Amino acid sequence: MSDINDTKAAAGATAAEGKSAPQARRNAATQGAPRGAGSRTAKQGRAMLGAEAVIASLEAEGVTTVFGYPGGQAIKLYDALYDSDQITHVLARHEQGAVHMADGYARSTGRAGVAIVTSGPGATNTVTGIATAYMDSVPLVIITGQVGRGVIGTDSFQESDIVGITMPVVKHSYLLQSTEELTRTIREAFHIAVTGRPGPVLIDIPSDVAGETMVFEYPDTVNLPSYKPTYRGNAKQIRAACRLLEEAEQPLLYVGGGVIASEATEEIVALMDKMHIPAVATLMGKGGVPASHPLNLGPVGMHGAKYSNMAMTEADLIIAAGARFSDRVTGRVSEFAPNAKIVHIDIDPAEIGKIRDADVPIVGDLKGVLSGMLETLDKDGAVPCDDQWIADINAWRARYPFYHPNMAENEQTGEIVPELVIAELGRQLDPATSIVTTEVGQHQMWAHQFLPREFPRTFLSSGGLGTMGFGFPAAIGAAVANPGATVVCIAGDGSFQMNSQEMATAAINGVPVKVMILDNRCLGMVHQWQKLFYDKRYSQTLLEPVPDFVKLAEAYGWEGERVEAPGEVAAAIERMLAAEGPYLLDVAISPEQNVYPMVAPGAALDNVMGAIDVAVGAVRTDVPAAPGSPRAQAAASAAPVAASPCAKLDAQFGGRWEIDPEDTGARLGQDGSTVDVRPEDWKTLFREADAEMPAFSDEKGGAR
């Protein structure tokens, strides 16, 4: 077993050779024997223990790094690992941490992440990590030690039915019955994890199987007649999709995590450029379309830009590219994209029609399907779509810029504004050489909104499961996989405490990961919902002012620092990024900050609150309650509507509106006159405005 620092030294040499960072990343990811080296490994044909064969199999798969935690039923595996020259083991401090590390490794490289743990509590500790990977289609191979075959089912010490427990959250799993099936099982597990729609595969290995002698024969090929993912999209369907696109006047690409899994960025951008189609990206698709592309509208959904949500609502054709119509994106499904035909491209047939029927379903690998579409469009001599649509979207972008009054207000009160902290981090990071992970909560959404990412696999966040405690260990995994990269975890104070024990892992292994905590001393996202929807009844969301994160950092041998004033932020981020080792930056922010814009849960996607409306000089700060709901009843008996600062706007558009203190320009309705801006007038009103498409950095990264 090699030391992790050897890997670092090797990567340093790569960087010194002057290769670009993404290339260095790829090199780091593919070091070691090629995947599926199979019979070409030197160990082929040798007699060895089952445990040794497990390690030899991992070597044959080209594995160079595993994450894990030993125990009684995994001791034989760890004994075999002791002799491996190829595999570096990163000892986590909790099995959940180990799985998230393997996940960060996988998301940042595209290769399967590997974790090894023991039976019973070791195995059950992996469940959240496995479910997290499953929800986001991340390839993992999880190896769990199990009690001996003879005592399975007897409640023997540290026995748990981990195959049963994880059944709904794995792509596939195995309970190894004999050494005869050992190598074939591991070969299959890697194949299943990375092919088709990627996902986690679990192999449960009884300790007596690990202790048996066998002859190591690693198969080159996999024979799984009932598992044959469809890669090549149906040519007829591809033509049908192109036809719809050629006819569409208001097409939109809705880009999800599939663009990253399929490595289809080039094709997506080519399609955008060729047909002048704007794109919105989900949290999972972030980085899959360069932030700087002028047709990338960025975040969509619950905390997306109002103009992105409007584009979804107004589109006449939506091409869902590796996206799954998550409720965080669609809002109320019955009102989602009412005028749009749907082309749904996904490698997993189960996704098609699950939430929204597709007019043209295409099962296949996104990259190939998009290439097919590009070819067909070329042959057809397709002309780009009408630029009026882009002009309309530009007008919405000008009317609803991606900032809100919180940001200005807090600048005035001398508090640190979280959005601006993220934007500053974005300015200081080189997008080509940095990877950012997030925890889960408000900070995650601010990162989604305000951190520009140019490359796939450089933004890692738990989207589907929303797992607090994911981001920090995932950052360690990504840093181990990409030794030349700057890896920053944007964390919340609540989430970070869920796996802060992994500070030891980073310290001991010399992983120079950076953690920037947006420290609001509360479970901010839940607090925000309580503020907006539960009458400020802050039940169990305020965190006590412990720990002192800087002292915690010092306890683990990290450097750490806390900032409390806006003027200190930029220099502190500079110090964090310049630090050689792991570094924790604790940024004090107010618990009163909200993530805006926001679509209330269950509301229609274009029913956006907290998005500034430049046209009427006001911001909608609350959506109307559903008729008959408890909130509507409470509102009826509460303050009269006249108390609203923009009562006329309230009456016209619904909800509560407030004037933006910073927006002093003359606006419709601001003088108290009757406002009559109907949604259908938006286009004509702003077509004349001749709005320029603002560059991403001006608009979001450099807001204000």
Ligand SMILES: Cc1ncc(C[n+]2csc(CCOP(=O)(O)OP(=O)(O)O)c2C)c(N)n1
């Ligand atoms: C493991 C887990 N438990 C509970 C939740 C529910 N939850 C979502 S966001 C959130 C608050 C997160 O707080 P923090 O990490 O401080 O981030 P903030 O929202 O304050 O930025 C909670 C409790 C979750 N997503 N994951």
Ligand SMILES: [Mg+2]
């Ligand atoms: Mg918090």
